[in-house]
Amino acid sequence: MAGAVRDTREVWASYFLLQDRARVLALLADLLKQVSDETARIDVAAFGHASSGELI
Structure with a gap:
């Protein structure tokens, strides 16, 4: 799974609509609080x- 995310994150990220990116980033921030594997x-x-693309 980690390898798949690494290999495709740039492609996946480009498909998020701008209005959805903030929600995705919030979900990822919550996920980081729960994941202990470095x-x-x-x-x-x-x-x-x-x-984050255009949000930066």
């Missing part, structure tokens, strides 16, 4: 960064 946390954070 590799998973890094991948979720990277996906969040890729998803």
Whole structure:
């Protein structure tokens, strides 16, 4: 799963509508609070960064 997220995060992130990105980022932030595996946390954070796109 982690590998799939790493390989496709840029593609997936580009499909989020601008109005949905804030919600996705909030969900990812909540997920980071629950995940203890460091590799998973890094991948979720990277996906969040890729998803933030135009919000930065």
